[in-house]
Amino acid sequence: MRMRQRLVVLHRYVGLVMAGFLIIAGLTGALLVWYNELDALINPQWLQVEPPTAHSEPRSPFALRDRVDAAYPDANVHWMMLAPPDAHSPLRFFLSPKADAPALHIDEVFVNPYTGQILGGRLWGDLSQGLANLMPFVYRLHHSLALGTVGTWIFGIVALLWTLDCFVGAWLTFPPPRRRDARHRPRRFWTRWAKAWQIRWRAGGHKRTFDLHRAGGLWLWALLLVFAWSGVALTLYDPIYRPTTGLFLSFQEDPLANVPTRANPSPQPPIGWEPGYHAARQHLEALTQDRDLTIHALERFAYTPHKNALKLMARTSSDVNERFGETWVYVDATDGALLGHYLPTGEAAGNTVTTWLTSLHIAAVGGVGYRIVTTIFGLAVIVLSV
Structure with missing residues (x-):
């Protein structure tokens, strides 16, 4: 079997292995771009506060931390916000269980920064508590299939396969070489490769589906590689990402x-x-x-x-x-x-590159415009997978 045929088979079966996971990642990722907005829409009683007056100042975050600490005697408050992100948002505090204490039913607590009122809380990501945990659960699905460490490893391996498959898929779009007319081969190569970027919308059936996959992958190739490799960084940072990147860049x-x-x-x-x-x-x-x-x-x-x-x-x-x-x-x-x-x-160059990769992955750069692009990209990943 020739090399090209072997790579076609590899690309096909690796794609089949990844498809279900990438559909989940694409759908949940498209939602997570708007995590804060959707979470506030679902939980306005916790995530939308009104300052008493136009010039009201938040209370000391340390006084509010002490209040939360007293309200949950079986827990310690080891993580706190120092200020709300805007005038209409609460302060968040995260709890960790005390030694020999029962399991917590709440680990994320919301506090009105102006009045000190504890607005409520949830066990972050536990969908059994209802829709209040929908967006945290979507995050858990996106990061680990909601399976904890095992799911993180699964998604990390899928991200690694996805990274390698980006190069295999790109190579397969190149037209196979022809022996005749060697003098015009470069020109003929670009002319023939240009077809790989096009979609035969009127062809219908298999041809249109094939073109959607091939041309869609080419047009989105750079983003596909960024999201695949940053996925490795976010799931397999210590075992895979840092040692590999560390061969070229310092950390x-x-x-x-x-x-x-x-x-x-x-x-x-x-x-x-x-x-x-x-x-x-x-x-x-x-x-x-x-x-x-x-x-x-x-x-x-x-x-x-x-x-x-x-x-x-x-x-x-x-x-x-x-x-x-x-x-x-x-x-x-x-x-x-x-x-x-x-x-x-x-x-350090390794950290700089990683910061850009992960910030692009979570749509934390480029404002609303890039967030819209990332949402569309998540849906495009679903199309490519299907």
């Missing part, structure tokens, strides 16, 4: 990689939440001055007990993600000493 080291894991971690940061935040903010300001960066927003703050570390997450001029910041500063949760930092771009 920042994990700031907590050399921090020892604590056998009996403190349930709350010993330094305290607010003092820890101020220490992290000072280190962030020093970092941005040193790198000549601008701080646009201080967004989230989290505690990692087993590493005894606090993490301040901000949006700076190093960020390209328009949805949330990915500039991070880590400090010791006992004395506020700097443990390290992470910059999404400008620090």
